[in-house]
Amino acid sequence: MAAARAWPSAELPGESWGVSAKRSLVELANLHPWIGVQSQPFSELVNQLATVERLIDVLRWAESAEFNTVLACHPTTSGGDHDLVARRGDGSLGVFEVSDVAGDPGNANQKMTSDLGLLINCTCPYCDDGAAKYVATSRVSGDWLSRLVPRLGRMEALGVAGLLPVAETESGTVITQLNHCRGRGTEAPGRGAEVSAVGDLGRLLQPGSVQST
Numbered sequence: 757m758a759a760a761r762a763w764p765s766a767e768l769p770g771e772s773w774g775v776s777a778k779r780s781l782v783e784l785a786n787l788h789p790w791i792g793v794q795s796q797p798f799s800e801l802v803n804q805l806a807t808v809e810r811l812i813d814v815l816r817w818a819e820s821a822e823f824n825t826v827l828a829c830h831p832t833t834s835g836g837d838h839d840l841v842a843r844r845g846d847g848s849l850g851v852f853e854v855s856d857v858a859g860d861p862g863n864a865n866q867k868m869t870s871d872l873g874l875l876i877n878c879t880c881p882y883c884d885d886g887a888a889k890y891v892a893t894s895r896v897s898g899d900w901l902s903r904l905v906p907r908l909g910r911m912e913a914l915g916v917a918g919l920l921p922v923a924e925t926e927s928g929t930v931i932t933q934l935n936h937c938r939g940r941g942t943e944a945p946g947r948g949a950e951v952s953a954v955g956d957l958g959r960l961l962q963p964g965s966v967q968s969t
């Protein structure tokens with residue numbers, strides 16, 4: 757982050773600031789051994805940091821919800837693995853995806869719709885094993901998800917039976933649990949499995965309150 761703050765944007769040519777800034781590399785220093793690159797394009801770095809910041813919110817909430825083991829964590833890879841896979845002491849699993857869509861109305865370029873579809877239809881070993889599915893979004897996208905719930909036809913087309921907001925953090929990350937339509941995979945264990953498409957909307961927690969399910 758310090759390297760990104762020191763990024764010399766003023767040195768970019770004014771007439772091609774946009775195309776130059778998009779590609780201009782930020783040199784990274786004092787890297788953690790797990791980081792395998794020495795530089796990254798500025799725009800990519802911003803996207804990755806936004807995802808990681810939301811993921812930190814997710815990890816804090818997951819711990820409060822009694823997830824105590826991280827099985828996989830791939831926040832900056834696109835496709836394939838989930839951003840986070842965690843397990844509770846009783847063996848129940850949770851998979852988490854960060855979907856940080858910028859701008860109104862929370863579903864720019866249909867990205868939320870696409871991310872929901874990928875998550876609900878995922879057949880990875882964790883999902884096949886009945887993992888509860890969660891998506892972490894901005895407050896704006898969380899509101900968009902809430903508005904999706906009464907649109908039953910749209911929900912059904914996506915294969916989503918229910919969307920349950922389980923937390924909203926102080927920094928504005930909304931964590932929403934997804935439930936499958938019957939016959940479209942394993943329903944999430946625990947309380948979330950009872951959630952109907954139109955129920956529980958009023959239970960969106962207040963900013964700052966992080967609560968376990």
Ligand SMILES: [Zn+2]
Binds near residue numbers: 879
């Ligand atoms: Zn999966």
